[in-house]
Amino acid sequence: MGIASFSGASSVIKPGVVTSSTRPSSPFVGQLIFETDTNRLAAYNGSAWVTQNGGLVRVGGGALSGSSTTFSSVFSANYHAYAIVGTNLSASAASSLNMTLGATTTGYYYTSIAAFYSTSNYTAQIGAENAASWNFLGNLNSATGGFLMQIENPFLSAITTFTAPYRNGIGSSGSVTGLLNNTTSYTAFTIAPASGTLTGTVNIYGYALS
């Protein structure tokens, strides 16, 4: 277990670096640890480990590039639900986004309920059953360049579900919701524009269980 280390004017304190399954067996009140598998600080209050926060914890992310970007090792047993946040997105061509989990290319179901403002202000339901991917975000090229997706149970052996926005510039907006009809446990996902290439940033956050 690491203790403290000091480094001149830029002093640092290094807590014990452990995992959630290798916490100290005889901790003292006030002891700090950092768990590498949950990416959280925790302090011992005399009877239990108190985590740094109970909200969202960043578990991965980075800059998108090329025709497809895969985020590996982001889903785990530490979280059941995740927020996937895309920012500053820019596609080389007008495009929606496709998402796949692991190497699965079948069993994706999704439905968009969207209002189309430029065509008499009507609503429409679009989507697909048993598709090769989830498709969301409408038309990225003229949209606002970002999204917030919520995804539930990708790692658990349960059906994975999601909710994401649908937009087509200022022409339409709505939401997309759906599921992946299997109980496979996934640790990775891939995002790809429906055509061309995509840049921007995606960050993944886990909803802490406690």
Place this chain on the structure above:
Amino acid sequence: MTKPMIRIIDGNQITDREMTDEEFSAYKIVQAENAAIEEAQAAALAAKAAVRQALLEKLGITEEEAQLLLGGN
């Protein structure tokens, strides 16, 4: 033949490379299916708009008048 580029992000490790045959095969499946879905959706939306326009003409009212009747903006 050059395959599309894929980025793999695993923690702080970033790898940019061409897709493998397996990845490219999956990529093509998704792209082809999505193109077909988008085409079908566009056709469905166009058909719905055409039906609506035909109904307006049958009723002899404008789009704005229909919106007023329906309470829309």
